[in-house]
């Protein structure tokens with residue numbers, strides 16, 4: 168493709184992109200397709216000769232777009248949102264155009280230094296302690312794995328990296344029953360064994376019970392286990408429960424245990440000073456992660472990982488083959504030594520674009536609006552007969568179910584709620600997801616998309632009510 172051809176195709180794409188963003192609400196949120204429907208439209212063999220850009224773009228529009236779930240659709244209230252904004256798209260376009268591999272300072276000095284500065288901006292803007300150091304990882308799952316590996320090496324004095332497990336280690340990791348499944352996965356990958364992941368019970372608000380945590384640690388120590396790490400959560404995936412991280416931090420200090428905080432979703436809310444009650448005591452933790460790619464208007468992937476002791480992180484991950492040595496090694500951050508992959512995308516660029524184009528106040532305003540929408544939905548649930556609120560709503564995730572008068576059988580309630588969500592999602596007009604709380608089927612409604620407005624949220628709630636009435640509940 169010549170530069171002139173590229174220019175012309177790129178203009179075509181940008182026009183499509185602007186049209187898409189303006190009209191995404193007209194698509195079904197979730198496509199009406201069956202498994203295999205897309206694959207069967209794709210030739211079994213790759214083309215032997217070059218195809219025109221027009222043909223490729225046409226197939227994108229005809230085959231791919233109709234098979235997409237539209238995460239930026241105004242009635243997408245499922246999961247947690249996938250961060251997005253125009254500024255972030257533009258930053259990603261430029262990062263892609265530069266095509267740089269940002270593994271060490273020398274391979275892109277500006278990428279390393281911008282990342283360094285962006286992590287300082289985020290640390291200060293979220294009220295994390297000034298002696299914390301940040302690095303961008305691809306995901307929270309990876310960040311938590313990095314935390315567990317660092318804890319493992321710190322606790323074993325870097326012996327496991329050197330000689331492997333000797334068979335005598337009896338490490339224990341603690342998290343709440345409400346923690347994200349990535350903790351389970353990471354414990355397995357880190358070689359700690361899933362049997363050594365202790366799931367601590369929660370209080371009525373689904374936040375970890377510090378008393379139960381400490382009792383479990385004491386019991387384990389008496390049996391010869393070594394407490395290695397506690398993974399606490401600010402904003403659980405099921406219900407945005409906020410673990411008492413200050414009390415957990417004290418327990419970790421007493422038992423010489425690493426404290427990692429998973430604030431994947433809710434961490435963005437710490438941009439608002441009035442919400443920092445959630446992170447009170449954060450200075451005691453050893454590592455902390457949140458995902459700008461969820462609730463900070465920045466595209467996947469962009470996970471902000473912070474550590475108190477950056478040397479422990481680097482000691483765990485650094486490698487120094489001859490071909491990667493550079494004269495500046497002592498003066499710069501070579502981020503390849505701060506996580507698992509060697510190669511790294513230039514993720515700081517989109518973050519810079521987002522933070523500058525919103526400004527701190529712009530981001531705070533968005534987050535406050537989203538929380539107000541969540542509180543509005545909560546009020547609707549509380550004031551509408553036949554609806555039941557299933558968890559506290561500290562932020563903007565509302566957990567509810569329909570509960571028709573007189574229906575007290577839990578299995579029947581699970582069933583009508585499962586049917587309700589299935590009907591809603593099959594309509595293509597809205598997308599919601601479910602969870603279980605206290606073993607009850609619960610519908611989650613998250614009002615956290617970048618362009619959410621009172622109007623899009625009201626429309627979502629109206630759809631829920633309409634379908635609930637039709638299903639005999641609500």
Ligand SMILES: *Cc1c(COP(=O)(O)O)cnc(C)c1O
Pocket residue numbers: 247305306307308309347349400402403404429430431432458470
């Ligand atoms: C979404 C989520 C994760 C996983 O995030 P990834 O970046 O997709 O790995 C982990 N923990 C919590 C609490 C989450 O909400």
